[in-house]
Structure formats: structure tokens, C-alpha cells
Amino acid sequence: MESDEANVKFMRKQKKEIFVFPETYDTSMDERGRLMRRGIMRYANLAFVITLTCISPCVKKRFPTMDHLVEAGILLPNEKKIMEHLKTSHSTYWMPLVWASSIAIRARKEGRIRDDFALNTLVEAIANYRSLCGGLYNYDWISIPLVYTQVVTLVVYTYFLSTLMGRQYLDPVQGYPGYDVDLYIPVFNFLQFFFYMGWLKVAETLVNPFGEDDDDFEVNWIIDRDIQ
Known part of the structure; x- marks a missing residue:
């Protein structure tokens, strides 16, 4: 651009x-x-x-x-x-x-x-x-080769689908050390999602x-x- x-x-x-x-x-x-x-x-x-x-x-x-x-x-x-x-x-x-x-x-x-x-x-x-x-x-x-756009899109969506399950908070009832607080809103995951998806949309706009x-x-x- x-x-x-x-x-x-x-x-x-x-x-x-x-x-x-x-x-x-x-x-x-x-x-x-x-x-x-x-x-x-x-x-x-x-x-x-x-x-x-x-x-x-x-x-x-x-x-x-x-x-x-x-x-x-x-x-x-x-x-x-x-x-x-x-x-x-x-x-x-x-x-x-x-x-x-x-x-x-x-x-x-x-x-x-x-x-x-x-x-x-x-x-x-x-x-x-x-x-x-x-x-x-x-x-x-x-x-820009189309495969680059496809790979980046696949990586971003796969990453957040995996983090949706991989970054679940542990149940505090189980008594795991260091997990005494139960957090319902994954703030940092939301920030990462906004940043990565925003960059992806900007890259799609800059193609043409x-x-x-x-x-x-x-x-x-x-x-x-x-x-x-």
C-alpha cells in the first residue's frame, strides 16, 4: 500500500x-x-x-x-x-x-x-x-499470492478456535494451587482476538x-x- x-x-x-x-x-x-x-x-x-x-x-x-x-x-x-x-x-x-x-x-x-x-x-x-x-x-x-492470504486466514481462525478450549479457566472447587479466583471474562483473549482479526481485515483491504x-x-x- x-x-x-x-x-x-x-x-x-x-x-x-x-x-x-x-x-x-x-x-x-x-x-x-x-x-x-x-x-x-x-x-x-x-x-x-x-x-x-x-x-x-x-x-x-x-x-x-x-x-x-x-x-x-x-x-x-x-x-x-x-x-x-x-x-x-x-x-x-x-x-x-x-x-x-x-x-x-x-x-x-x-x-x-x-x-x-x-x-x-x-x-x-x-x-x-x-x-x-x-x-x-x-x-x-x-x-500477493492467494495462498498467503489463505494460510494467514487459516492460521488466525485455527489459533482462536484452539485458544477457545485451551485457555479455559480451571475450576476453583477442585482446589488447584494458584487458581482460587474464578474469572468469567477472558479479557486478554478478547484483546488478542480484536488485534489479530483487525490486522487480518486491514491486510485484506490492502490487497487491492x-x-x-x-x-x-x-x-x-x-x-x-x-x-x-
């Missing part, structure tokens, strides 16, 4: 850099330059949305197909055809970022980016953003931090904010 949260925060920082660099290094303020900057930012948002559709159920419900991305204005119809013609069984989250790099290179050839250092900084930010999208995709693809639970990331809100 901490790795996912750090990854998302760093992605937001890289996306901010992708937006700031064209604004800073683009020496032309005409309509074409503005469209280039908006195109780079749209491709960054598109790559993020495509990545989330692969790992987040709520985003997948919002954008189940590429036609929904076209309706939302994130993807253009001609770009949809290009992505559909790419025959691959893997995710194509990286393709919009390749297009964004092409726009940056075209802007440099037209003299809209003032030097090669600025171009390299912008392309490097796009490349870092692409690797972070791939990191999120890999976190979901190579998740991009789900639909209350404690998961508000990915739809992040998408709306980035588009705005």
Missing part, C-alpha cells in the same frame, strides 16, 4: 513536470503551441486512465471500452483506430506517451522548444511517467488499494481533477 501511494504521488509530480516544461520552454504562444501543450497533457492523462482501467474495477466500470474514452474526450477516433490495429495481448498504456514524445520532438524541430536540454528534460519526464505507469501495472499483475472500498484511492476523483 505504501509503495502504491508513493508511486501515485510521484506520478502526480511527474505529470506536473510534463505540464510545466512545455509551458516553460515553449517560446511561441500561438494557437499551435497551445494545442501542442494540451496534446501532451491529454496523452499523459490517457496513459494514466488506460493503466487504471487495467487495475481498478471502478475505473473499468467508468470506461469499459475505448468508445467511452472517445466520448469523454480523452481519446480521439483516429487514435482509437491506431490502438485497435495494434495486435497485442498486453496493455497499450505506453502508446499515448510515445505520441507525447513525438509532439515534443516536433516542437523542437519547429523551434518552439528553445534548446536540446529542454527537450531532453521533457522527454525524460515523459519516460519516468511511463515507467511509473508500468510500475502500477506490475503491482496489480504480480500481486485501487478497489471500491472507502479506504481505497479515489481514482475517479483524480481523473476528473487531472482532466479539469
